[in-house]
Amino acid sequence: MYKCNSRRLQELIEQFSQFGATENGGVTRLSLSNEDVLARNYFCECCDELGMDIKVDDMGNIYAILPGKKDVPPIVMGSHLDSVEKGGKFDGVLGVLTAIEAIRTLKENEIELDIPIMIVNFTNEEGARFDPAMMSSGVISSKFEKEKMLQSVDKNGTSFKEALRESGYEGEQENRLKDALAYIELHIEQGPVLEAKQLEIGIVEGVLGMVCYEITVTGQSNHAGTTPMTMRQDPMIVTSKIISYLHEELGKIDEQLVFTFGRMNVSPNIHTVIPNKVTFTIDSRHQKPEIMQKVEDILKHLPTEDMGCNIKPVKLWGRDTVYFDTHICNEVAMACQNFGYTAHRMFSGAGHDAQYMASIVPSAMIFVPSIHGKSHCEEEETTFEDCAKGADVLLETVLTLQTKFSMGETYTLH
Numbered sequence: 001m002y003k004c005n006s007r008r009l010q011e012l013i014e015q016f017s018q019f020g021a022t023e024n025g026g027v028t029r030l031s032l033s034n035e036d037v038l039a040r041n042y043f044c045e046c047c048d049e050l051g052m053d054i055k056v057d058d059m060g061n062i063y064a065i066l067p068g069k070k071d072v073p074p075i076v077m078g079s080h081l082d083s084v085e086k087g088g089k090f091d092g093v094l095g096v097l098t099a100i101e102a103i104r105t106l107k108e109n110e111i112e113l114d115i116p117i118m119i120v121n122f123t124n125e126e127g128a129r130f131d132p133a134m135m136s137s138g139v140i141s142s143k144f145e146k147e148k149m150l151q152s153v154d155k156n157g158t159s160f161k162e163a164l165r166e167s168g169y170e171g172e173q174e175n176r177l178k179d180a181l182a183y184i185e186l187h188i189e190q191g192p193v194l195e196a197k198q199l200e201i202g203i204v205e206g207v208l209g210m211v212c213y214e215i216t217v218t219g220q221s222n223h224a225g226t227t228p229m230t231m232r233q234d235p236m237i238v239t240s241k242i243i244s245y246l247h248e249e250l251g252k253i254d255e256q257l258v259f260t261f262g263r264m265n266v267s268p269n270i271h272t273v274i275p276n277k278v279t280f281t282i283d284s285r286h287q288k289p290e291i292m293q294k295v296e297d298i299l300k301h302l303p304t305e306d307m308g309c310n311i312k313p314v315k316l317w318g319r320d321t322v323y324f325d326t327h328i329c330n331e332v333a334m335a336c337q338n339f340g341y342t343a344h345r346m347f348s349g350a351g352h353d354a355q356y357m358a359s360i361v362p363s364a365m366i367f368v369p370s371i372h373g374k375s376h377c378e379e380e381e382t383t384f385e386d387c388a389k390g391a392d393v394l395l396e397t398v399l400t401l402q403t404k405f406s407m408g409e410t411y412t413l414h
Contacts, residue, residue: 001338001396002105006388009101013387016042016081016097017089026378027089030154031082031124032060032163039081040169043096043121050103052119056171059136059146060123060164063177066103067116073179074116075401076361077102077394079187080125080353087126088188088380090387094368095186096121098391105395114406117398120177122353123169130160137353140176141360181405182328183363185354186394188382192373194344200389201343202367203332204324207355208347209292210285211318213299215242219309221268221276233308235278236266242302242311246282249298254291258349259284285349287321321347322355327411328364328397335396341389362411366390366397 019042020027020035029035040062044054047064055063065074079095099119106113127133130152138144150161164170194202219235243261250259264280284295299313329345336343348365357363368390371381 002109002111002399004098004101004105004388004391004395006384008104009097009388009391010384012046012097012100013089013094013384016093020083022086022378024086024378025089026086026380027083028085028087029081029083030085030129031126032160032167032169033129036082037167037169039093040121040167043081043100046100047119050100050107052103055175056169057140057175057177058171058173059139059149059176060167060169060171061136061140061176062121062169063175064119065116066106066113066118068113070114070406072115072405073181074118075398075405076118076120076177076180076183077185077398078118078120078122079185080122082124082126082128084126084128084376086378087376088374088378090188090380090382091190091375092125092187094188094382094387094390098186098387098394101391102395102398111399113402115181115402118177118180123164124160125353129154130163134351134353134356135160137356141356143356143359180361182325182401182411183354183357183361184328184332184366184394184397185352185357185363186366186368186390187352188375188380189367189370190350190373190375191370193346194367194369195371195373197344198342199344200341200369200386201332201336201393203329203336203343203345204348204365204367205329205345206287206321206323206347207351208285208287208349209289209319209321210283211292211296212281212283212316213313214279214281214316215299215302215311215313216277216279217242217309217311218277219275222274224272224274227274232274234274235309236275238306238309238311239264239278239280241306243280246298250284250295253294254286257284257286257291257295259295281316287347289320292318319355322358324354324358324364325362325411328362328401331397331400332364332366332393335393335400338396339389339392341393359413362413366393
């Protein structure tokens with residue numbers, strides 16, 4: 001077994017955290033921004049120094065390939081370099097940087113490869129600048145239409161197409177990842193489970209199914225001081241009743257079900273005016289489709305009217321639970337056992353590029369603990385020791401797959 005260089009990995013993480021560094025120790029590195037371009041440039045520089053061949057596709061995805069003796073599809077590692085606004089320095093980027101460290105360890109130990117190894121940086125995973133999230137892995141896996149994605153605009157009116165062209169990372173469609181033997185993505189957990197259980201590695205078996213509804217409550221605006229309470233058609237009061245009702249009813253379904261009232265828009269949003277419309281979202285996630293169906297049944301059967309206000313739920317989008325490749329998950333588990341690292345099989349509640357990759361390549365994920373479960377904030381933190389342990393497991397899993405694929409074993413999509 002080969003262990004990665006924890007100090008070297010720490011230095012790499014710290015270097016990348018300077019691209020878009022915020023005052024409070026976080027990172028703002030929106031997709032295709034100047035900060036993202038700097039990170040991309042340095043990523044390419046690191047890979048070039050390792051003798052890797054670099055290609056860029058038409059969505060700006062970067063592929064760095066270390067050739068093997070055999071002319072076969074590669075084993076792929078990777079994630080993304082972009083961040084949310086005032087996010088952390090580990091989310092996404094850690095999957096790319098542990099992959100670089102894995103290659104560095106292979107090179108310094110002069111390990112000859114039979115199977116090529118690739119590192120991929122996916123463009124616009126976060127969706128923080130351009131909707132939707134996981135845009136470019138979604139395009140290459142045929143989840144999204146490229147032309148629609150190119151027209152996505154940021155808050156300043158810049159389109160993805162324009163930003164991609166200006167970044168200098170607009171490549172060719174023929175460079176897209178078309179075939180691979182396996183895809184493995186290392187990521188911080190972004191939740192509190194591993195830390196709470198005092199475990200070192202998460203073996204991610206899939207990504208939870210989810211559904212998102214938008215509920216619009218329409219009433220009547222009027223003067224806040226002159227309209228008696230009994231004569232109001234106040235959508236804000238009705239909204240508060242709906243949220244309380246849903247919190248109680250959904251809470252009865254299953255203790256593993258999670259749901260969030262994440263966005264609310266109030267019109268006209270003036271303190272002296274009774275609102276005439278409130279629109280809010282509810283995001284719900286669970287592994288089992290029958291549980292998600294119960295959630296939808298409750299949402300679909302909300303009353304259409306209350307206190308003189310109209311109520312209209314609309315499904316924005318949803319996804320089924322994605323299951324990762326059992327064989328690769330088992331190899332991750334074996335790698336943990338070989339190193340003596342404690343591990344936990346789990347599902348991800350957050351979306352990742354791996355969930356789209358799983359539809360075209362046998363895939364799996366590795367989680368390392370998030371301190372206090374924090375992510376998408378400047379306080380996001382993971383110990384460098386845990387980062388290195390994750391890198392060890394990633395490398396060991398890749399080497400095991402090297403051996404098996406060299407002997408002719410293959411994994412097929414379910």
